[in-house]
Amino acid sequence: MINVPQHPFRVSEIDENDPFVVNALKKHKHYDPCWCGSGKKYKKCHMHREQEKPFTLGKLRKLQRDVFWRKRGCMYPKSSPSACNGKIIDSHTIQRKGPLSKIVDEAGHVMHFESSSDSxxxxxxxxxxxxxxxxxxYCSRHDSELVGPIERMAFDGQHEHSVLHAFRNVCNEIYRKQALIESLRFQKGILDRGRDLxxxxxxxxxxxxxIKAHSKSLAETESLRAYIERGIVDGNYDAFESACFMFEGDISVVSSSVFQCEFDFEGNKLVDMWDLSIDAELLSHSIVNTENGGAIVFVWQKGGTHAKRVVESFRNIPDDEKGDVFVQYCFVNCENTYFSASWWESLNPKQRAQITSYARALYYEGGAFTANKKRLVGWNFT
Ligand SMILES: [Zn+2]
Ligand SMILES: [Zn+2]
Structure with a gap:
């Protein structure tokens, strides 16, 4: 079993001799740069923070949503005001005519995990x-240019299509990382209103x-994007490797993302994510639909030993356990995971509790993935 922590957030211990703390506790003059690192003058930042009225949870959420979902421009290779056409639109990271169409119910709904006001x-x-x-x-022109090749035909394992799926995942990840960093900067200005020093x-x-950890991983993801962009512009995808695991059966759960290879499926730790001196390798995954079912598609940069290790450890899982394990992997690692209402209703309470605890964990602490006796999905890998 994998180890899911009790608390979703990693608690960082602060040493009282830490220069940041020592500096914060010093007496500050009005025009000193503020101790918090915002770049503002003390007088305009933390001088009266303790007396400021805290925002309500509702207001905090609304403000954060506005910062997070700000439009940040077209992310297509070589995008420019003359090449782009139309407004920036909401692009699907999971093809709407593809995997997403497989999990929509009659009322046009799919399911996912989201914060709710009463929980x-x-x-x-x-x-x-x-x-x-x-x-x-992306702008509407580039959204359709990017989606075109992968939406026109059913996926058949073609390497180029795999890399295009990865590109979309990488852009989504960059967007979210930028948004998260901006949200954190924004939070610095409001989250501690009315609190003691x-x-x-x-x-x-x-x-x-x-902010520091996410900025580093943003830089890593941007460098991967630059590689893929070069591939798209040159029409050459040799700088990447891909692996497809085809299966028959109802898709019922779809997911796509790119993230750092911290552990393999057997629970071996590959890299310490909190050691910012080490670059982590990135691995993209997508669940796509095929003529007879679906495929799990992994893409990584050629030569990546950790990414290869993760994929090999997945290959080593017996075929009849792969689907169950991969669904667990998606829920624990990836918020961009959606599923059908009929699938969710088909699960027993124990299975739902397992999935919910995975979705709530913002990270996990290794441990081998093991298949449940009662499988979560009936995917037959060939
Ligand atoms: Zn400050
Ligand atoms: Zn564009």
Whole structure:
């Protein structure tokens, strides 16, 4: 079994001798740069923070949503004001005429995990398929140029199509990372209103640590995007490797993302994500539909030993366990995972509890993936 932590957030211990804390506790003059690292003057930032009125949870959520979903321009290779056409639209990261169409119910809904106002953690909820798995990533012209080749025909394992799927995942990840970093910067200015200095230091410290970690992984993801863009412009995808695992059966769960190879499927730790001196390798995954069922598609940069290791450890899983394990992997690692209401209703309470705890965990601590006796999906790998 994999180890899912009790608390979704990793708690960072702060040493009171840490220069950040020492500096925060010093006396500050009005025009000193603020100790929190915002770049503002102390007087305009933390001087009166303790007296400021905290925002309500509802207001915080709304403000954060506005910052997060801001439009950030077209992400197509060589996009420019003259090449782009139309507004920036909400692009689907999971093809709407492909895998997404397989999980839509009659009312046009699919399901995913989302925060709800009456529960502290994420809950399985339904959402209109038009809104599912989208991000404002491209202008309308470039959205259709990018989607065209992969949407016109059913997936048959072609390497070029695999890489195009990965490109969309990479762009989505970059968008989300940028949004997250901007949200964290924004949170630094409001989250600790009305709190005492100790709590302000905790909050600022943890925001700063997260901004640093996400900025590094953003840079890694941007470098991968640059490689894929070169491939798209040259029409040559030799700089990447892909692996497809074809299966027969109802898709029922779809997912696509790119993330760092921290553990393989057997639970071996490949890299310490919190050691910012090490570059992590990235692995893209997508579940796509094929003529007889679906395929799990992995893409990584050629020569990536960790990514290859993750894929090999997946290959080593017995065929009749692969689907069950991969569904677990998607829920624990990837918020861009959607499923059909009929599948969710078909699960027993124990299975639902397992999936919910995975979806709520923002990270996991290794451990081998093992298949459930009662399988989550009936995917027959060939
Ligand atoms: Zn400040
Ligand atoms: Zn464009």
């Amino acid at each position: 502290p953690g994420l809950e399985a909820q339904s959402i209109g398929w038009r809104k599912a798995s989208t991000f404002p990533g 100790d709590r302000q230091i905790d909050i600022q410290y943890s925001c700063n640590a997260n």
